[in-house]
Amino acid sequence: MLMCIADVLSNDELTSVIAQLDNANFVDGKLTAGWHARLVKHNTQLQDDGSGMLAQLQNLIQNAINRHPLFQIAVRPKVVRSPLFSRYEQGMSYGTHVDNSLMGSGDHLMRSDISLTLFLSDPDTYSGGELVIESTQGEQVFKLPAGCMIIYPSSTLHRVETVTSGVRLAAVTWVQSLVRDLGDRELLFDLDTARQAIFEKYGKTPEFDLISKSHANLLRKWADL
Numbered sequence: 001m002l003m004c005i006a007d008v009l010s011n012d013e014l015t016s017v018i019a020q021l022d023n024a025n026f027v028d029g030k031l032t033a034g035w036h037a038r039l040v041k042h043n044t045q046l047q048d049d050g051s052g053m054l055a056q057l058q059n060l061i062q063n064a065i066n067r068h069p070l071f072q073i074a075v076r077p078k079v080v081r082s083p084l085f086s087r088y089e090q091g092m093s094y095g096t097h098v099d100n101s102l103m104g105s106g107d108h109l110m111r112s113d114i115s116l117t118l119f120l121s122d123p124d125t126y127s128g129g130e131l132v133i134e135s136t137q138g139e140q141v142f143k144l145p146a147g148c149m150i151i152y153p154s155s156t157l158h159r160v161e162t163v164t165s166g167v168r169l170a171a172v173t174w175v176q177s178l179v180r181d182l183g184d185r186e187l188l189f190d191l192d193t194a195r196q197a198i199f200e201k202y203g204k205t206p207e208f209d210l211i212s213k214s215h216a217n218l219l220r221k222w223a224d225l
Helices: 011-022 053-066 069-075 182-202 206-222
Strands: 003-005 026-028 044-046 077-080 084-088 093-097 114-119 126-128 131-135 138-142 149-153 158-160 163-166 168-177
Touching: 003 069, 011 053, 053 069, 053 077, 053 114, 053 168, 069 077, 069 149, 069 182, 182 206
Parallel strands: none
Antiparallel strands: 003 149, 026 044, 044 084, 077 168, 084 168, 093 158, 114 149, 114 168, 126 163, 131 138, 131 158
């Protein structure tokens, strides 16, 4: 399931993140790419300089993502990887690639089910830099307002178009879901959305109870703990 989620960051949070990134040190993004993605990755990423700023920003982004109710019911997160902060200046891009299926190592090894891009730059401040996601329906192009994010299957081929002017800042991360199958997650999302709508309109009805029962039992059946 591919979904755009608005207003993940508040205006104050966004202002704080941008102010810190404007004065930060970025290094070659190839350092965190897989061996084949390095061939097409041309951006920079925030360096951990030991000051604690990277960890602070990562915590801020993770808290903002995790508190969003739409993210919770659409993704069913089990593990959310610490985000990376990417910077694209004029001429930079990230060619077509698929994200690594396994990330981390040892006790921190995770499967990537969902990829996530949180846009940090106002789209009017840079040209190009669109996120392009390939699917059976063709290519879909995204350039969201600052503070908004897109979630999409990690199994897809995708790219970031060349930035032709300005600077594109974004936070990217990956999620292992409690529900491995994309179709199962979408079914649970639809059921959850329907039962919440019923509750808001009619209260706790027998129909609400039946949908809640089905939702709970399917989640019980599919949860990968």
